[in-house]
Amino acid sequence: MDFAEIYDRYFPGIYNYARYRVGSPADADDVAARTFEAALAGLGAYDAARGPERVWLFGIARNMVADFFRRRIRRGEVFLEDIPEQIGTEPHIEDLLAGKEEVRLLLEAVSVLDARSRDIVALKFSSGMTNRDIAHMTGLGESNVGLIIYRAVKKMQASLAAKGKI
Amino acid sequence: MSEEEAAKKFNLELDGLFAGGKRPASGADPLMDAAEKLIRADFSGESEIRVLLRERLIAEKSGAGGFLEIIRSLRRNTWTQAALASACLLSLLLPVMRTERRNDIVALTPVTKTSPAVVKAGLPGKPGNKTAPAGNPAAAARAIAGPAVSDFFRSVPMGSLSGERLHNFPIETSAEQFPIVVAEGRRSDSPAGTEVRWETEHVVITLENRVISPEDLFERRSL
Secondary structure (H helix, E strand, C coil): CCHHHHHHHHHHHHHHHHHHHHCCHHHHHHHHHHHHHHHHHCHHHCCHHHCCHHHHHHHHHHHHHHHHHHHHHHCCCCCHHHCCCCCCCCCCHHHHHCCCHHHHHHHHHHHCCCHHHHHHHHHHHHHCCCHHHHHHHHCCCHHHHHHHHHHHHHHHHHHHHHCCCC | CCHHHHHHHHHHHHHHHHCCCCCCCCCCCHHHHHHHHHHHCCCHHHCCCHHHHHHHHHHHHHHHHHHHHHHHHHHHCHHHHHHHHHHHHHHHHHHHHHHHHHHHHHHHCCCCCCCHHHHHHCCCCCCCCCCCCCCCHHHHHHHHHCHHHHCCCCCCCHHHHCCCCHHHCCCCCECCECCCEEEEEEECCCCCEEEEEEECCCCEEEEEEECCCHHHHCCCCCC
16 A cells, blocks of 8 residues: 555545534644644554555544644634634635635535534545444444434535525 | 435435436435535645645655665565574673673772672671782782683783883982981971971972962962
8 A cells, every 4th residue: 555645545535524624724734734644654553454544544534633623622722613714704705716615605504514413524525435434433323324414414505505506 | 205214315325426426317406416516525725735745744654664674674584683683682681791790890899898888799808808808909809709800900010000210209229228318307487387308319308287378279360
């Protein structure tokens, strides 16, 4: 298993997952960097028999996001997961010019979810993992994961529809 | 249709989308529209570290991989394995060997008197003892610690220790006796103290007993 190949294949997914979870691009960069540093350090200990590399890597990313919020709490900062800091209610002109309005609206829609739903939706749509893998990673039941995803997408769809985007 | 059934149907279609399949042509489904948007979304273009992080991590991996490759190549060679095993064994035993040698040296210190070290080592420390003759450290070392420690002590000719020949010392012998004559002991001119003089063939040695100050010995300078 070549690390460069892993990096190229999974960086977008890991970054997207972090972006869904932590909000700002800079923080997502930080989480992604820590994830791949840890993956490189643990590459020798990775056992393919224990699970696919996708599950292993997103498991690391999930831990890094948890560490990120723990550090924030320790430093007395605001719990950003509950506040969509980087996502304003009005579209920025730069985003519109760059064609990023849809991205902004999607992130805004995800930000209305509770922490657990956001984690599961982020895992699902960033990694493409099966509900069984997500259930194994999060400790939830497989059918429960499916139900959480269904409800979350429904809620997000309502948010997008309210802005006339769907 | 209950919520559980709807969720099951939705997840089946979602997995089909992830697998690269097409959406069923059953009409507009706003939920699947939202899901498609989420699947297509890619924010990684916003990353400012992607390229630099890749270069750094791959450089780190190359360094670690090179080291690991050296270790692997060493492990393939039987002779190298034996040499590594010997080196490991030696490095483990070396502190023990040093400790034993240090104990031997400690045992040499009480040649003329009894000390705690001697008591601890269980060695006799009285002067005149046959196993530890006083005044002869080399013999004491041989007697107490055996031949292994005697290598530490070797007699060195006095000529190699002094820079000058002995006969240059001002006191010369005459008929196996030192011709030192005590001339007199008299009070000196200093405020307090006495002095004693020895007169030899060539020099006069004066031993003074008087109070001195640091300035008599050292030169005091100030900036």
